[in-house]
Amino acid sequence: KAGVTQTPRYLIKTRGQQVTLSCSPISGHRSVSWYQQTPGQGLQFLFEYFSETQRNKGNFPGRFSGRQFSNSRSEMNVSTLELGDSALYLCASSLLAAGGTDTQYFGPGTRLTVL
């Protein structure tokens, strides 16, 4: 079974631009969660989508948004990029809604650099 895939793997943008990251979950998984990983703040939860609905959102500004399609693929968008948005963005999928015992399987991440 194919794992979680994320595209692109690397991105370089400049301040003020916007960016869209994509995540394809493991086949059959309905939940997709997004995390931001930085050296200073560590791993932080962005949001989770389950059956095309956003279930929860972490403490991030409205510039960070996402969506999920009927095939469970998910995208996240960051508008008006700031230098501090440089990070590794990780996507994780699980069979059931997040927050329980179900294992979250992570993709390799998208490394975003904002210049």
Next chain:
Amino acid sequence: AQSVTQLGSHVSVSEGALVLLRCNYSSSVPPYLFWYVQYPNQGLQLLLKYTTGATLVKGINGFEAEFKKSETSFHLTKPSAHMSDAAEYFCAVSDYQAGTALIFGKGTTLSVSS
């Protein structure tokens, strides 16, 4: 709110030595606990998890962890370190009350010397 504290941002051991990575959690209800490993330029891989039942949990690559409610701990151990164990390790708790997926500790980098 639940939280996780990993004691020691960097742990160094010799090959063949015991590996002990510490994790303490804060939770008002019985937690679900996880250990993940991250190799350079890769995502996170689940090592093991505790949900209910047996408090000693065995995972992949010879790792195990013991849930101790009285100490609010979930330390990760491996009897004999291998060079390939060098990576960053994250302890996490599942916030099922809020349903907001995983809350991670800051991580511990494990170095293994020959």
